[in-house]
Amino acid sequence: MRWYRSSIGKKVLMAASGLVLLGFVAMHLLGNLLIYQGPDALNAYAKKLRDLGLLLWAARGGLLVALVVHVWTSIALSLENRRARPQRYAVQRTRETTIAARSMLVSGVMVTAYLVYHLLHFTFRVTNPDISHAMDRFGHPDVYAMVVLSFQQPAISIAYIIGMAAVCLHLSHGIGSACQSLGLNDERTIPAVAFIGRLIAVVLFIGYTAIPLSVLAGLVTIRGTLP
Amino acid sequence: MTPLMKTLDSMVPSGPLPQKWERHRLTLKPVAPADRRTYRVIVVGTGLAGASAAATLAESGFSVECFCYQDSARRAHSIAAQGGINAAKNYPKDGDSVERLFADTIKGGDFRSREANVYRLAEVSNAIIDQCVAQGVPFAREYDGYLANRSFGGAKVSRTFYCRGQTGQQLLLGAYQSLMRQVHAGQAAVHARAEMLDLIVVDGRAQGIIVRDLVSGAVTPHAADAVILATGGYSTLFYLSTNAKGCNVTATYRAYKRGAYFANPCLTQIHPTCIPPHGGGQSKLTLMSESLRNDGRVWVPTQPRDMRPPRDIPQAERDYFLERKYPSYGNLAPRDISSRSAKEVCDAGHGVGPGGLGVYLDLSDAIARLGKPVIRERYGNLFQMYEQITGENAYDSPMRIYPAPHYTMGGLWVDYNLMSTIPGLFVIGEANFSDHGANRLGASALMQGLADGYFIVPFTVADYLAGVSPGHGRADARHSALAGVRRSCVADAPEFAEAAGGVEARVKRLLGVRGKKSADAFHRELGRLMWDACGMSRSAEGLTRALARIPALREEFWDDVNVPGEERDFNQALEHAGRVADFLEFAELVCRDALHREESCGGHFRVEHQTPDGEAKRDDERFCYVAAWEHQGEGKPPLLHKEPLVFEHIPLAQRSYK
Amino acid sequence: MKLTLRLWRQRSARDTGRFEQYQVADISPDMSFLEMLDSLNEQLCAERKEPVAFDHDCREGICGMCSLVINGLAHGSDRGVAACQLHMRRFKDGDMITIEPWRAKAFPIIKDLVVDRSAFDRIIQAGGYVSVDTGDAPEANTVPVPKPAAETAMDAAACIGCGACVAACPNASAMLFVAAKVSHLAKLPQGQEERRRRVRSMVEAMDREGFGNCTNHFECMAACPKSIHVTFIARLNREYLKASTRRSSEDIH
Incomplete structure (x- = not known):
């Protein structure tokens, strides 16, 4: 049997692809935070990314592969796990597990749905064409305006905050779990790894949700950030 | 014509004691490697003795079929041994040697064991440790990485190897894993949830067994060229004991009824350090490792019926009775002596806890001297177990302990080759009588089980097989789980059908009584009876009374037992009822043996035979022999045969632990 | 103590199985959980009903035979012990206890609470x-x-x-x-x-x-x-x- 078809192999693939996606989420946040430096910084960053050309597409391809692997293994493992216990307990209590761990499938589906919406919204710009095709004073797509105008609509902001909550929930189990699956734990590190995993998840949540909240609070406006 | 008592030949080879086994081994005939696969050996029981024998025989090429009543070979009751295993390695350089281990075991057994067997046991003890270490048994180690030892009840040297409180389990897993390796290799098969209910003897040789599949209820014969019984002891005869609920005498008792002699059935061991009984509904007693006696002091209040909490009883009002009576060994006195002393003080009204059945085992001095963390590291799991069972914290107040039936030195009689009086029937481990005499020392049961299984019986069985042609046992390919083992023909000897029919008829009879009392109720009653008449102290009067009561109880059983459920089904009540039925017969043999042995030795204490200060008084003039009982048929008294015991190396002496 | 037991009964691997309720009385807090089941079985036996099949052997937490899910927890609520070491002092008079077998495809049920491991x-x-x-x-x-x-x-x-x-x-x-x-x-x-x-x-x-x-x-x-x-x-x-x-x-x- 090829190792990646085994139960542990699939878990390893899931963990590795998850960590790749985590890396993307973290980098993405660093880019987003440029919004606090005003429209020019963010739009220039967006242009720089687009100018990468083939490299960008390679990165996108890599992320897509990671995503497919992550989703495929999660479906395969979930099906196997369901089959492993054909008859459920009438009463089942738990002692160690967390809500995050129990809801990985639900949070995973939510994250996927959010991802689709997010791509349609900002990348393919189909959900709100009215605000997503502006150009800035250098003739570049005005990402800054697109973000600010979007988040000024509470419905969109709320959708993003919910999406990020799902990501946070998913990661708060996922990061520690990935380390365990990759065999990186020992007796001393296990609580630390779980804690750091949750910390990263929370930091990402705060970082991401700060943006729509800042827009809604009027701290970030179409003209730039308030001093 | 009345049958004649025979003097049994133990087949002990001649020559000087230290060379007997080595020389004997050279005379044992091997079987040609290519022929080994054609021989089938049945091993009943997968404890230390059974699993190690099965694995070793399979490794050497024989086809092995194992049977156990548990759901896996790994669960045999050897697993519960906590303390350790002895070996004469002399790693701590405290003067230990094969000779000393041999002498301690002979003396510990109160001169009722066979010198040559015990010497061999001491001799192979070191190889057991080597073997187990190579298998990956995680023995305790010192900081330098070498094996650690501790001292154990009844020994003045540190020769006990241990794996925390789980030595039995770890050694068994070593043997079980070796057996699983042979199953993987196709050399052995394990039939779990299968109980042997009869032995098949054809042409005077053991040639198979009758087995009831405990899941389907099907009764099937299994043929073989040799049968090894490794079915453990019968302490559950007393109902409450430290043994597992499933332990029973059925396999050895059935073999007895087929002609194997039963030796010294009355020699049973009552272990001193068990958690006292709590009363109603109690199903078993739990052992606390004897290792606690290394750091604990045993005492009772000097005032009878002193109800004060132990902490409030001043030192002057405590009787450290083991230290007082046996200043040399103190709290480490052998098990029989410690148990009897505890019973004496309790009988005199000094007992503590519910019903006055208990003495204190106090570790507070050790806690004060070494600190709680050290004690926790040494005995943490025991303290935890004690708290779980009693709800009391033993760090704050001393544990209460009371003796409980634990081990049976008696068993089927075997010669030096571990073969019973039925050719082809070998008996190993606790199931035989051989090595512990009248009292077993701590940490020597594991040693004996593995010595028999790894290093003795594989040679002697091979020697036996070399003298018979394979497939002689008319096997039945249908029931062989081993592919490729060709048997000459299906079990067509009438003995197979007769034995299977007998087992089925008995099962039907048990189910057919439809009385009012459960088998468990009868077992409880029998247990109480045996504990009173044939427990820690025995008298002619009590034994005679028991001998009158047992047949009546047996009759009541067959009139009034209620065994629910069906024959062809998973039926635990039926399993248990069959075992109780055998106990109801066997109990009589135990009492008869106890009555006939008019002396006190080791665990057998006859109140009529004691020294003025209450110690056991042996009678070497009249009883320096192994009593082996032969079944004479239903309703007839068994016939006593004697194997005289000769002590050439350790002069017969009254034991003294004072 | 008096207790209500909600127990999984299943005749064989092919049977579908169902819960059944039983009352037990006179349970002492010093009894082990398995001794409580013994007492239920004695009672069923007296009523000429079939006792509940459950695996057990050493009853001191080392053989690994016992296998009960008690109120949704394998081996019950005490950590670090097997069901045979769980004692009735952990329960209150009048409690309802749900007892199920190990449930896994790889551990098919043999009967009642007994599975094949x-x-x-x-x-x-x-x-x-x-x-x-x-x-x-x-x-x-x-x-x-x-x-x-x-x-x-x-x-x-x-x-x-x-x-x-x-x-x-x-x-x-x-x-x-x-x-x-x-x-x-x-x-x-x-x-x-x-x-x-x-x-x-x-x-x-x-x-x-x-x-x-x-x-x-x-x-x-x-x-x-x-x-x-x-x-x-x-x-x-x-x-x-x-x-x-x-x-x-x-x-x-």
Whole structure:
């Protein structure tokens, strides 16, 4: 049997692809935070990314592969796990597990749905064409305006905050779990790894949700950030 | 014509004691490697003795079929041994040697064991440790990485190897894993949830067994060229004991009824350090490792019926009775002596806890001297177990302990080759009588089980097989789980059908009584009876009374037992009822043996035979022999045969632990 | 104490099974949980009903035979003990107790609360041993084993094979069981020769038996009567990865 078809192999693939996606989420946040430096910084960053050309597409391809692997293994493992216990307990209590761990499938589906919406919204710009095709004073797509105008609509902001909550929930189990699956734990590190995993998840949540909240609070406006 | 008592030949080879086994081994005939696969050996029981024998025989090429009543070979009751295993390695350089281990075991057994067997046991003890270490048994180690030892009840040297409180389990897993390796290799098969209910003897040789599949209820014969019984002891005869609920005498008792002699059935061991009984509904007693006696002091209040909490009883009002009576060994006195002393003080009204059945085992001095963390590291799991069972914290107040039936030195009689009086029937481990005499020392049961299984019986069985042609046992390919083992023909000897029919008829009879009392109720009653008449102290009067009561109880059983459920089904009540039925017969043999042995030795204490200060008084003039009982048929008294015991190396002496 | 028991009854593997309710009275707090079931069985026997089948043997928490899910927890609410060591003082008069068997595809029910755990034996057969024939062993102290390694090996070896890890796992995974044996032998010098082959074949056997996958809920550790730690699962993952991705001399033969 090829190792990646085994139960542990699939878990390893899931963990590795998850960590790749985590890396993307973290980098993405660093880019987003440029919004606090005003429209020019963010739009220039967006242009720089687009100018990468083939490299960008390679990165996108890599992320897509990671995503497919992550989703495929999660479906395969979930099906196997369901089959492993054909008859459920009438009463089942738990002692160690967390809500995050129990809801990985639900949070995973939510994250996927959010991802689709997010791509349609900002990348393919189909959900709100009215605000997503502006150009800035250098003739570049005005990402800054697109973000600010979007988040000024509470419905969109709320959708993003919910999406990020799902990501946070998913990661708060996922990061520690990935380390365990990759065999990186020992007796001393296990609580630390779980804690750091949750910390990263929370930091990402705060970082991401700060943006729509800042827009809604009027701290970030179409003209730039308030001093 | 009345049958004649025979003097049994133990087949002990001649020559000087230290060379007997080595020389004997050279005379044992091997079987040609290519022929080994054609021989089938049945091993009943997968404890230390059974699993190690099965694995070793399979490794050497024989086809092995194992049977156990548990759901896996790994669960045999050897697993519960906590303390350790002895070996004469002399790693701590405290003067230990094969000779000393041999002498301690002979003396510990109160001169009722066979010198040559015990010497061999001491001799192979070191190889057991080597073997187990190579298998990956995680023995305790010192900081330098070498094996650690501790001292154990009844020994003045540190020769006990241990794996925390789980030595039995770890050694068994070593043997079980070796057996699983042979199953993987196709050399052995394990039939779990299968109980042997009869032995098949054809042409005077053991040639198979009758087995009831405990899941389907099907009764099937299994043929073989040799049968090894490794079915453990019968302490559950007393109902409450430290043994597992499933332990029973059925396999050895059935073999007895087929002609194997039963030796010294009355020699049973009552272990001193068990958690006292709590009363109603109690199903078993739990052992606390004897290792606690290394750091604990045993005492009772000097005032009878002193109800004060132990902490409030001043030192002057405590009787450290083991230290007082046996200043040399103190709290480490052998098990029989410690148990009897505890019973004496309790009988005199000094007992503590519910019903006055208990003495204190106090570790507070050790806690004060070494600190709680050290004690926790040494005995943490025991303290935890004690708290779980009693709800009391033993760090704050001393544990209460009371003796409980634990081990049976008696068993089927075997010669030096571990073969019973039925050719082809070998008996190993606790199931035989051989090595512990009248009292077993701590940490020597594991040693004996593995010595028999790894290093003795594989040679002697091979020697036996070399003298018979394979497939002689008319096997039945249908029931062989081993592919490729060709048997000459299906079990067509009438003995197979007769034995299977007998087992089925008995099962039907048990189910057919439809009385009012459960088998468990009868077992409880029998247990109480045996504990009173044939427990820690025995008298002619009590034994005679028991001998009158047992047949009546047996009759009541067959009139009034209620065994629910069906024959062809998973039926635990039926399993248990069959075992109780055998106990109801066997109990009589135990009492008869106890009555006939008019002396006190080791665990057998006859109140009529004691020294003025209450110690056991042996009678070497009249009883320096192994009593082996032969079944004479239903309703007839068994016939006593004697194997005289000769002590050439350790002069017969009254034991003294004072 | 008086208690109401809601018990799983199932005639055989083919039967569908259902819960049945029973009342038991006169239960003393000093009784063990299994003694309470004994007393129910005595009662059923007196009423000429069939007793409840449940596995048990040593009743001191070491044989691994008992296998009850009590109020939704494998081996009941006390940590670090098997069901046989659970005592009735943990319950209150009038309590209702739900008792179910281990539930996993790889542990088919035989009857009532009794399941077939032979899958564990087959996993061990696949490689859970050191291949050393009797009599081939070198002197025991030839190879010293550092105390910490021996201690860790013992921590892992403490597994009693009861299957509570599978029963408690939301995915019915046997990872803790396999991890314990793999770690025990991988930690010792004696286990090195077959280290890679062992982990590969044991994991393969585990997958064949139809156990689920570990998704790191750590419920196994909470249910384990020997409190075996989930770091051994991380170690198993590591061992498996190393063994699968690197070729070694073991693969030649």
